[in-house]
Amino acid sequence: MDLSIVIVNYNSWSVLSNCLESVLSLKSILNIEVIVVDNQSTKNMMASYELKYPTVKWLRNSGNNGFANGCNLGAANAVGDNLFFLNPDTKLNSGVLEHFIKIYDKENIGILSCLQTNNNGTFHKYNLLFPNSLRVFGILRSFERFFKKKQLTQHFKETATRSYPDWISGSAIFISKQNFELIDKWNEDYWMYFEDVDLCKKIQENNLPCVVTKEVSLFHLHGGASRVNxxxxxxxxxxxxxxxxxxxxxxxxxxxxxxxxxxxxxxxxxxxxxxxxxxxxxxxxxxxxxxxxxxxxxxxxxxxxxxxxxxxxxxxxxxxxxx
Incomplete structure (x- = not known):
């Protein structure tokens, strides 16, 4: 199996449907499985979705145990050589998965992602830096980006086909199963947020880069999976x-x-x-x-x-x- 796509869901049924339609409609030469981990959604809709999408592997978590725990459960049940952790509020475009497979081993990448567009057609921020004593405060983080604008611009060249951020958003993370096991999976200290920063920290501690390829993109309705009321x-x-x-x-x-x-x-x-x-x-x-x-x-x-x-x-x- 080339790839296992792992999606963690909690009451995100409408956007999840769009996500699954985009994945299942792909005409790919890759051998792919799709796994959805439901963190005990309060809306009792899983049974109907199992009938609607019979080719998807559905897993019921023991509770709303958070994103990292859900990802780890999905990965534990995955048989693919590679893992792609994908948010339910995304839509996958054609060619993305093939491109990931093509460049991942060739360029010795640790964690890989791509550009993510929103409703306005603009890209989500992807030139992300690890937190330090200053960056944990939002206003100081803004000051740093202002005063180091030239330095950061040189490091993150907009014209380059690859960007090398410190960390990558957990909304779309591609990693080989071998590297995933090397860094001992997602850290379940985090219930939600910063688990992606932690994952990237561990991969870079193993001298493997985090890479955003700009040659392909996907759609991400930011916050569509969590901020509903x-x-x-x-x-x-x-x-x-x-x-x-x-x-x-x-x-x-x-x-x-x-x-x-x-x-x-x-x-x-x-x-x-x-x-x-x-x-x-x-x-x-x-x-x-x-x-x-x-x-x-x-x-x-x-x-x-x-x-x-x-x-x-x-x-x-x-x-x-x-x-």
Missing amino acids: PKTKAITKSEVIKSRHVYISNYFSANSQKWLHPLLMTNNLLSVGILSLLSFPLFFLKKLQVNRYKFLELCNYYASALKNKTWLSNRSTNFKFSK
Whole structure:
């Protein structure tokens, strides 16, 4: 088997249908299997989808165990020589898979992806850098990109057919099964977000590059798989913050952690707390209301972190196993 496509789903049935149609309609010379891992969606639609797409291998997860856990479950049941982890809110274009297979071994690539377009026809940002002590703060990250614009432009040449970012978005990640096993799969410390940064960190620690090829592209409805209502938005946005703490714990020095964790905690509670308070007088601004749920999520998270002495989200499977 040339390739196993692994898709993790949680209540993303409408966009998943579009994704599967795009994959199954491909006229490819490759021997491909499609695996969908459902993280116990609350919408009971899996049975009807199994009937609608009988050639797809459907797996029921034991719970909503997060993206990394779902990917690992799919990979454990895959028989392909290569793995392609794909978001359900994507649509695959013809020629992408063949191009990946053609260049992956030839160019000694660790993790491979391609350009991703959105509804406006523009590309998602792909020149991504690993977090450091400055980049974990959004405003400082923006300052760095401004002051190092010339240097970054030279490194990420727009005219080149390949880009070599530090890390690649988990929405579309191609990796050989051999390399996937080499880096010991996805890290389930993360429930959602930063698991892709971690995966790329491990691959580069093994002297293999992360590559974005600009010769092919796919469509990605960014956020279409996770941000469907205010409460869901609050959970996903707060998980970004939690996973940032986890990444710091996994890769930053002990001295850096001593000041980064409390500084991040103070910054997050103050900024989200202020926006939460503003949502009451400015009730007509619907986007602000997300911050109320987000603030409660963060308060519960930080209380748990202090009590349990771990920065893992309580949604993480590794948090559950550590209890």
